[in-house]
Amino acid sequence: MQSRNFTLFSIFCMSAKFKFLYYLTTMVVGILFLVEVGSAKEHGTHDAHKRHSTSSLNVMLHTEPQTVQAGTPTTLTFHLTDAKGEPVTDLMVHHARVLHVLVVSENLQIIGHIHPEDFESRDIMMELEGMYTVHFTFPAAGKYILAVDVITADAEFAEYLYVAVAGEEKLTDTVQDFRREKVVFGYTDEGGDRYTKAVSLTDGEGASTYQAKMEAPDRIKAGEMVHITYHFSQDGKPLTDLVPFLDAPMHFAIVSTRLDGIVHTHGTVPGSEDTGKMMRKDPHTGHKMKKAPTIGHQHQGSTPEKFGPTVMLMTTFPEAGVYQIFGQLKHGDQILWPSFMVEVTE
Secondary structure, X not given: OHHHHHHHHHHHHHHHHHHHHHHHHHHHHHHHHHHHHHHHHHHHHHHHHHOOOOOOOEEEEEEEOOOOEOOOEEEEEEEEEOOOOOEOOOOOOEOOEOOEEXXXXXXXXXXXXXOHHHOOOOOHHHXXXXXXXXXXXXXXXXXXXXXXXXXXXXXXXXXXXXXXXXXXXXXXXXXXXXXXXXXXXXXXXXXXXXXXXXXXXXXXXXXXXXXXXXXXXXXXXXOOEEEEEEEEEEOOEEOOOEEOEOOEOOEEEEEEOOOOXXXXXXXXXXXXXXXXXXXXXXXXOXXXXXXXXXOOOOOOOOOOOOEOOEEEEEEEOOOOEEEEEEEEEEEOOEEEOOEEEEEEEO
């Protein structure tokens, strides 16, 4: 009897142990399941953040001082947000900079090309909030157009804004100049492909002089690709030792007298792989003067360490009118700013 009772008691104890182990196992499995689900949700959220698409870009400009005065250094802060109002912070470096700012006066005589990296006061913490700052001194009172040019992981964007500058010294009237050969000035690089000052096409204050010749068709038609060739020399000798500037043979800012947008595009070295790619591109890609999600990043390949004396521009003008083609390239430590005006017909 005692032996039987012991056996039953043992069986009861074993059954209780199994139940305890069963419940314990079930609880552990449940906890692990919840942990895995939470981890998966967190991972999924992280992946969703990575896959977030920047479908649009909004740009707001803040100036300090609020009223921009000619001759007074001005801080320009661009606040970048997406369609949901969230700050855009995932800018990719393109042409050696995260953000390009082009400044052009309404008389098409003053040009600037600046970036946040050009200044020691660059604030990375502000950029984490989608705010990017540059500094510029507008030399004369009047209207200026500013183009902001960025690339995210999803797309490339170009937006433009206008700035009204006050002051006694006014911008001169627009002068139409269709010469194809000019003396152009070189300005000494401030270091690292930087030149943060305004450049005037008429002040002749450069540190060096060069000769530039532009060859273009006699008639340029709107909507059709045009090949424009530049030749550079100094003291009558062709320049064969031009060097890349901001990862391109030459930068261009193309602006019409309507001041209705800026095309920021890049030149190629004739005979290079880049030129072949450009020849095969859709001629209407990336040349819109109006606000658009894409604009003019044509230079995608590699630039020779030295080249010249010829650089080629291939572009399409969207409408008839008069355009100023501002150029920017480098020779030694000199940054050249050749500029030529063209008329485009229907």
